[in-house]
Amino acid sequence: xxxxLLIVGAGPAGIFTALELLRLGYKGHITxxxxxxxxxNRHCPKAETGRCMDCKPYCHIxxxxxxxxxxxxxxxxxxxxxxxxxxxxxxxxLAQETIEYTDGIYLQFGADSHVExxxxxxxxxxxRRRAIQAGLKLVDCPIRHMGTEKAQxxxxxxxxxxxxxxVEMLFGHECRDLLLRDDECLGAVVSDGRQDLEILAxxxxxxxxxxxxxxLETLCAEHGIAHQPGTVDIxxxxxxxxxxxxxxxxxxxxSKLIGYPAPFKNKVRTFCQNPGGFVSQENYDNGLAVVNGHxxxxxxxxxxxxxxxxxxxxxxxxxxxxxxxxxxGELTNMLxxxxxxxxxxxxILDGKRTWExxxxxxxVRPTLPDAVAGDITSAMPYRAMTNIIGFIxxxxxxxxxxxxxxxxxxxxxxxxxxxxxxxxEDFNTNIRRLHCLGDSSGWTRGxxxxxVMGVLMGRKIMSQTV
Numbered sequence: 001x002x003x004x005l006l007i008v009g010a011g012p013a014g015i016f017t018a019l020e021l022l023r024l025g026y027k028g029h030i031t032x033x034x035x036x037x038x039x040x041n042r043h044c045p046k047a048e049t050g051r052c053m054d055c056k057p058y059c060h061i062x063x064x065x066x067x068x069x070x071x072x073x074x075x076x077x078x079x080x081x082x083x084x085x086x087x088x089x090x091x092x093x094l095a096q097e098t099i100e101y102t103d104g105i106y107l108q109f110g111a112d113s114h115v116e117x118x119x120x121x122x123x124x125x126x127x128r129r130r131a132i133q134a135g136l137k138l139v140d141c142p143i144r145h146m147g148t149e150k151a152q153x154x155x156x157x158x159x160x161x162x163x164x165x166x167v168e169m170l171f172g173h174e175c176r177d178l179l180l181r182d183d184e185c186l187g188a189v190v191s192d193g194r195q196d197l198e199i200l201a202x203x204x205x206x207x208x209x210x211x212x213x214x215x216l217e218t219l220c221a222e223h224g225i226a227h228q229p230g231t232v233d234i235x236x237x238x239x240x241x242x243x244x245x246x247x248x249x250x251x252x253x254x255s256k257l258i259g260y261p262a263p264f265k266n267k268v269r270t271f272c273q274n275p276g277g278f279v280s281q282e283n284y285d286n287g288l289a290v291v292n293g294h295x296x297x298x299x300x301x302x303x304x305x306x307x308x309x310x311x312x313x314x315x316x317x318x319x320x321x322x323x324x325x326x327x328x329g330e331l332t333n334m335l336x337x338x339x340x341x342x343x344x345x346x347x348i349l350d351g352k353r354t355w356e357x358x359x360x361x362x363x364v365r366p367t368l369p370d371a372v373a374g375d376i377t378s379a380m381p382y383r384a385m386t387n388i389i390g391f392i393x394x395x396x397x398x399x400x401x402x403x404x405x406x407x408x409x410x411x412x413x414x415x416x417x418x419x420x421x422x423x424x425e426d427f428n429t430n431i432r433r434l435h436c437l438g439d440s441s442g443w444t445r446g447x448x449x450x451x452v453m454g455v456l457m458g459r460k461i462m463s464q465t466v
Contacts (some may be wrong), residue, residue: 003168004028005461006187006201008175010036010449011067013207013438015158016102020458022165026465030167031199033190035174036064039156042071050290051370052281052339057193059283061292065171066155067209067450068282073274073295074151074411075254076448077102078115078142083449084439090425090456095151096134098452103144106451109157110259112150112297114252116143123251123375127398131257134397139256147297178204178434185434205457207437209450210416211284214322216440217419226422226430230442232321233271233309233415234328234384236376237279237291238392238410241364244401245304249275254306257398261390264383268391271415276300279368279410281340288329291340291368291410301367308391308412310384316387322416329412332379335372341379341412342371345392346405348385362406376411415445426460 005021007014018030035058036042042064045053062068080087080095087095107113107225117140124140131138146154163169173194179186187201207305208216220227248255254273261268274295282292291307314321332341343354344362350418353375359366377385388409396403420442427435437443437457438450 001197002200003031004202005205006199006203007032007205008188008440009067009208009212009440010034010065010169011207011209011438012386012447012454013209013444013457014205015066015155016105016451016454017205017207017437017457018162018167018327019105019158020455021462022162022167024170024458024462026462028202028465030203031201032162032167033173033175033188033199034107034169034171036060036171037067038169038171039152039159042152052170052283054283056074056289059321061280062282062284065159066151068211071148071385073151073272073277073293074146074447075272075295076106076146076433077446078448079139082141082446083140084443084445086443086449086453089423089443093146095452098455099448102448102451102455106146106154109154110150111144111146111154112309116145117251118142122253123247127248127251130398134394135430136257136394136398137257139258140252141256141387143253144252145295145297148294149299150297157408175208178219178223180431183430184432203433203435203461205435205437206440207233207454208440210439212440213419214285214326214415216436217322220419220421223431225434227442228422229312229314229319229321230420231311232325233311234325234381235307235413236310236388237305237307237410237413239279239305239367239410240402240404242302242304243277244404245275245399248399249304257395259391259394261387261394264387266383266387267311268387269309269425271309273304273306275304277303277305277367279305279366279371287333287338288326289333289338289340289460290329290412290414292413303364303367305367308315308388308389309415311414312384322419325414325416328379328381332376332412335374335379337372340368340371340378340410341374342366342368342377342408342410343374344405345403345407345409347375348389348409356460357403364406364408366408368410369445371410373459376409380411427457
């Protein structure tokens with residue numbers, strides 16, 4: 001088949017590429033290929049079964065229309081200081097301007113008009129003061145919280161709009177390979193599991209998200225798509241009682257703290273804070289189970305969870321950060337018999353594993369009930385574990401009680417951002433008619449900045465069409 005524009009991946013970057021083109025009056029044919037399901041058909045059975053069912057062929061939380069981020073917490077970061085390195089490619093002014101434009105689109109499709117983190121500047125100053133005293137940097141980013149369940153409705157509306165305007169959406173179709181000739185992309189080969197289909201395209205946009213980072217890295221090596229090893233984040237998801245995080249939750253909703261703890265001075269940061277949220281499990285290829293967090297608009301727990309991530313960079317002689325992180329995850333999964341591992345912070349400091357009966361007696365009850373009590377330190381690399389412990393102690397100076405004995409740590413929390421595609425400011429790769437967007441490109445992290453990259457891609461295509 002033939003199309004004018006082929007978009008591989010129906011996450012925010014791919015969705016907003018198509019949406020912006022339609023808003024600008026694009027007359028060409030757009031084909032959107034997604035290996036998962038339509039958003040209305042994405043359903044995690046764990047709510048009914050109480051345990052992860054390891055859905056095949058793909059996890060419904062990580063795959064499908066709207067991507068992985070929309071099914072976790074549904075937060076839109078409204079500052080260009082947050083969300084990856086796209087501003088270094090396009091400029092901070094354009095990045096912030098496009099965030100505001102894109103935010104307006106989300107509002108049109110039903111996002112909550114309330115913005116978190118802007119109502120108490122004096123209290124923010126007090127939190128920043130304590131962060132500075134602890135050797136941490138506070139990034140107070142305004143947040144528009146859609147909520148896990150509300151985000152699904154917003155993206156369903158966007159999906160219906162794309163369909164109404166003639167975008168061809170092929171769900172259940174996985175991209176097997178790109179069609180290249182003489183350093184030019186002619187389209188892609190996709191499969192529905194029964195037969196392959198060649199799609200010839202005037203342009204091809206690859207926007208496979210965090211879920212497709214490993215696949216894109218392999219593709220780059222096979223086809224000579226210029227790239228460089230990037231950063232991979234390895235860490236844990238921390239869970240505490242809401243009472244501990246009460247001030248930060250009310251003032252900022254999400255406290256983005258960054259530190260460089262001794263002795264290694266690696267970058268460590270908080271990410272994806274979920275007040276009253278729930279810890280969740282996601283399954284990646286080859287049965288890799290990783291931890292994440294959900295935050296609903298209406299449904300609330302007694303706990304707050306957030307990620308603590310250590311950034312790792314590799315170059316010589318080893319340059320495969322995604323493979324490294326996967327091995328860490330596999331080892332942790334082995335200790336938990338294929339599940340998520342959980343341990344109390346105090347037990348880590350005492351050099352002992354956590355037992356199930358100890359969790360049952362704690363003030364902090366796990367919101368991931370099938371997590372396996374054990375010993376995270378048996379799988380986590382020494383450097384990463386040392387960074388995490390030092391960072392938690394520093395955060396305790398900002399949020400007293402954060403480093404309590406009963407604080408829960410879940411593992412593995414892995415963010416596959418590496419393999420940064422080399423592109424110019426118009427998102428052109430060294431392969432003609434091929435563009436790479438979103439988290440899989442290595443340039444963005446999160447819903448908003450991936451959406452922004454899609455908007456800008458749509459504008460670039462339109463400007464070269466008319």
